[in-house]
Amino acid sequence: MTSKNKINEDLANERRKCNFNIEEVTYILDGGKEKTLQRKKIEDVALNGGASVDDIPEEYLSARERYENAIRKSCIYTNIVKNEVLEITGIENYGSPVLRRTGDAFFKDISPFMLHLGMFVPSIIGQCTAEQQATWLPRALDMKIIGAYAQTELGHGTFIRGLETTATYDPETEEFVLHSPTITSYKWWAGGLGRTANHCTVVAQLYTQGKCHGTHLFIVQIRDLETHMPLPGVKVGEIGPRMGFNTADNGFLGFNNYRIPRMNMMMKNAQVLKDGTYVKAARHGKLTYGTMVFVRVTLVGEASFNLAKAVTIAVRYSAVRRQSELRPGSIEPQILDYPTQQHKLFICIATAHAFQLTASWLWNTFTAVQAEMKKGNVDTLPELHALSSCLKALSTSDATAYIEQCRFACGGHGYMLSSNLPFLYAFVVATRTYEGDYTVLLLQTARFLVKAWEQAESGKVVTPTVAYLNRHFTTNGKMIWDNSPEGIIRVFQSVAAGKISLCVRSIRNRITSGMDHEDAWLMTTVQLVNAAEAHCRSVILHTYWNEIVRLTKHSSDNVKTVLNQLVMLYLTYWALERTGDLLRYSTISENDIDLLQRQYEELLVKIRPNAVGLVDAFDIRDEILQSTLGSYDGRVYERLMEEVQKNPLNKEPVDPSFHKYLKPLMKSKI
Numbered sequence: 001m002t003s004k005n006k007i008n009e010d011l012a013n014e015r016r017k018c019n020f021n022i023e024e025v026t027y028i029l030d031g032g033k034e035k036t037l038q039r040k041k042i043e044d045v046a047l048n049g050g051a052s053v054d055d056i057p058e059e060y061l062s063a064r065e066r067y068e069n070a071i072r073k074s075c076i077y078t079n080i081v082k083n084e085v086l087e088i089t090g091i092e093n094y095g096s097p098v099l100r101r102t103g104d105a106f107f108k109d110i111s112p113f114m115l116h117l118g119m120f121v122p123s124i125i126g127q128c129t130a131e132q133q134a135t136w137l138p139r140a141l142d143m144k145i146i147g148a149y150a151q152t153e154l155g156h157g158t159f160i161r162g163l164e165t166t167a168t169y170d171p172e173t174e175e176f177v178l179h180s181p182t183i184t185s186y187k188w189w190a191g192g193l194g195r196t197a198n199h200c201t202v203v204a205q206l207y208t209q210g211k212c213h214g215t216h217l218f219i220v221q222i223r224d225l226e227t228h229m230p231l232p233g234v235k236v237g238e239i240g241p242r243m244g245f246n247t248a249d250n251g252f253l254g255f256n257n258y259r260i261p262r263m264n265m266m267m268k269n270a271q272v273l274k275d276g277t278y279v280k281a282a283r284h285g286k287l288t289y290g291t292m293v294f295v296r297v298t299l300v301g302e303a304s305f306n307l308a309k310a311v312t313i314a315v316r317y318s319a320v321r322r323q324s325e326l327r328p329g330s331i332e333p334q335i336l337d338y339p340t341q342q343h344k345l346f347i348c349i350a351t352a353h354a355f356q357l358t359a360s361w362l363w364n365t366f367t368a369v370q371a372e373m374k375k376g377n378v379d380t381l382p383e384l385h386a387l388s389s390c391l392k393a394l395s396t397s398d399a400t401a402y403i404e405q406c407r408f409a410c411g412g413h414g415y416m417l418s419s420n421l422p423f424l425y426a427f428v429v430a431t432r433t434y435e436g437d438y439t440v441l442l443l444q445t446a447r448f449l450v451k452a453w454e455q456a457e458s459g460k461v462v463t464p465t466v467a468y469l470n471r472h473f474t475t476n477g478k479m480i481w482d483n484s485p486e487g488i489i490r491v492f493q494s495v496a497a498g499k500i501s502l503c504v505r506s507i508r509n510r511i512t513s514g515m516d517h518e519d520a521w522l523m524t525t526v527q528l529v530n531a532a533e534a535h536c537r538s539v540i541l542h543t544y545w546n547e548i549v550r551l552t553k554h555s556s557d558n559v560k561t562v563l564n565q566l567v568m569l570y571l572t573y574w575a576l577e578r579t580g581d582l583l584r585y586s587t588i589s590e591n592d593i594d595l596l597q598r599q600y601e602e603l604l605v606k607i608r609p610n611a612v613g614l615v616d617a618f619d620i621r622d623e624i625l626q627s628t629l630g631s632y633d634g635r636v637y638e639r640l641m642e643e644v645q646k647n648p649l650n651k652e653p654v655d656p657s658f659h660k661y662l663k664p665l666m667k668s669k670i
């Protein structure tokens with residue numbers, strides 16, 4: 001072993017201390033041994049060329065250079081995927097999370113192709129007829145056309161019904177005329193739209209035979225395929241520097257009476273016939289929102305993966321970093337030995353597990369609902385919408401907060417871009433806003449909860465994720481506190497039921513005192529967001545616990561123990577975070593809370609020796625972590641020094657600005 005890849009001694013010691021089989025945990029998180037092996041195979045093929053390495057780290061480049069470099073690497077990666085990876089995995093894996101994650105080895109920020117694969121292709125699959133798919137999909141998958149998803153406008157993101165872009169059908173020419181009637185109707189934000197895409201999905205108000213039929217989706221070519229010039233009638237560009245996503249060329253787009261063929265309307269859920277007759281598939285009014293539901297579902301896994309990266313970096317760094325003295329003259333402890341540091345980090349490990357298992361469960365729910373919808377049954381869509389909305393909201397919001405916590409846990413070095421923690425934060429904080437803002441999505445879940453509450457009140461059996469509401473109407477008084485996992489989950493469900501019940505009471509009281517329903521709802525929205533959050537929290541706790549019990553049935557004893565400790569840490573942490581609610585809705589006493597606190601502190605001690613093993617089990621390759629602080633070998637200080645050598649500012653001993661500005665200033669008289 002050369003000194004370059006010698007493992008830091010503290011980290012090596014941590015690995016010697018680890019008492020469980022790391023691979024077993026990796027298999028559980030990946031969804032089975034076969035999936036892990038497949039992932040590793042893909043990573044080997046995609047990453048072994050070392051194409052990801054930038055001579056100059058991308059943060060030193062200008063906006064132009066960064067974009068060009070991101071395109072260069074996207075093309076390299078796409079060719080590897082097309083020519084080598086898909087040979088092994090098959091074309092159906094094109095948009096798989098594994099490929100998305102492996103792509104992170106190429107970009108610290110983001111690929112300009114992300115929205116092509118993340119939303120343009122899914123919108124073709126989900127919103128086009130079979131005939132349209134045959135036209136568009138092969139070309140999109142082969143990157144013969146590159147697309148974006150242009151829904152949001154300068155004036156509206158949340159309120160889709162308020163979008164202003166129009167698509168007016170002209171039966172004479174059998175075309176739609178796209179138009180942007182105002183400044184606020186300009187499309188704004190779409191990733192990949194500014195410089196990269198030559199096509200995009202456009203969401204516009206459909207007019208035919210003099211009537212508006214609401215928003216529909218259209219495939220629109222915006223640039224010439226040979227010259228890449230914007231087509232006449234199309235105005236397109238980049239919206240400017242952002243907190244993150246700076247290599248995603250988020251764009252603006254306006255139309256001046258721009259014509260597209262009739263068949264460019266995505267016609268799976270509604271059609272405009274040649275003569276202009278509008279025909280709607282009489283199933284569900286919101287099927288055109290399907291691409292968003294799909295992406296919300298995938299974002300729960302994204303939250304988990306990015307948090308797993310952050311906590312891998314922070315735990316490894318905390319094992320290497322030594323600071324302060326516990327007693328005068330004693331050896332400086334690893335900062336991971338401080339209970340406060342464990343408190344910051346172990347919840348992040350547990351949360352990444354909770355979200356990963358919830359993401360898999362949600363994906364299975366999503367595919368089951370899709371299968372039902374194929375048969376014409378849309379009954380399960382409202383529950384999926386409610387679930388995907390709140391899980392997207394909470395997972396992205398918690399992941400954002402915990403990634404920041406990981407950065408804090410790395411002190412000053414966490415503030416360095418080379419730690420990758422600022423990039424991770426900037427990437428994940430956007431997920432709290434895009435694809436539906438946090439508050440807005442929780443209010444969607446609240447609509448579903450209030451309806452479910454009313455059904456339960458009238459004695460109907462409600463769907464599984466809100467089954468606790470039926471129990472609410474059959475039990476009297478506060479839920480009995482019980483410090484078992486099932487007991488804690490039941491109490492969290494009671495908290496949710498209690499909060500929903502208060503919302504319903506509040507809405508009804510306001511209506512009784514003369515408000516109309518809209519105002520009564522509006523005045524209750526602070527409580528409604530809170531109730532939806534409580535519901536979602538109970539869903540995550542329940543799913544995490546159930547999945548751990550199910551998935552560790554055949555695990556070795558030590559794996560069972562450590563995963564059990566983590567899930568208990570998660571349940572205890574949230575019980576302590578919510579003592580106010582627990583006091584209000586359960587019989588928990590002050591003594592019980594003291595007990596919970598002790599239990600929590602004991603869990604930190606138990607998990608401590610396995611902490612590095614637990615982050616190793618995420619099995620995230622160094623190329624993907626891209627962090628000076630988090631590499632497997634723990635060569636933190638060496639890497640920070642190596643990074644300094646790449647800094648263009650250090651290329652010359654004296655900066656030209658000295659002679660230009662500093663020296664004259666120093667010589668000038670007062």
Ligand SMILES: CCCCCCCCCC/C=C\CCCCCCCC(=O)SCCNC(=O)CCNC(=O)[C@H](O)C(C)(C)COP(=O)(O)OP(=O)(O)OC[C@H]1O[C@@H](n2cnc3c(N)ncnc32)[C@H](O)[C@@H]1OP(=O)(O)O
Pocket residue numbers: 074077078095096097099100103111113114115117118119149151152157158159160161191286289290292293295298299381382385434435436437440444447448
């Ligand atoms: C080189 C290689 C790289 C490798 C890359 C690989 C890539 C792989 C994957 C990558 C994964 C992720 C990347 C993604 C990046 C994404 C970037 C961001 C993209 C965007 O942001 S796109 C724009 C998204 N916009 C939004 O989300 C807008 C949010 N607003 C809404 O959703 C809605 O407007 C609303 C807030 C829900 C309100 O809608 P509306 O006013 O029409 O509806 P009402 O409130 O009146 O409700 C009516 C009724 O309808 C129900 N409902 C609403 N929405 C839905 C739905 N989606 N499904 C089902 N039902 C719905 C609602 O509940 C009401 O029901 P009720 O009347 O109560 O019964």
Ligand SMILES: Cc1cc2nc3c(=O)[nH]c(=O)nc-3n(C[C@H](O)[C@H](O)[C@H](O)COP(=O)(O)OP(=O)(O)OC[C@H]3O[C@@H](n4cnc5c(N)ncnc54)[C@H](O)[C@@H]3O)c2cc1C
Pocket residue numbers: 115149150151152155156157158159188189190191245250430433434435436437438439440443
């Ligand atoms: C990095 C990034 C990438 C993006 N990529 C794309 C893309 O590829 N394609 C695309 O089409 N769009 C994209 N978007 C846009 C994104 O989907 C929207 O920004 C998002 O849906 C929020 O809408 P908004 O910006 O209009 O916020 P607003 O709706 O204006 O929200 C502002 C505030 O108002 C509150 N608010 C709004 N409505 C309500 C309500 N009814 N009740 C209570 N509170 C409310 C919100 O909670 C928030 O606090 C992207 C955005 C970002 C940041």
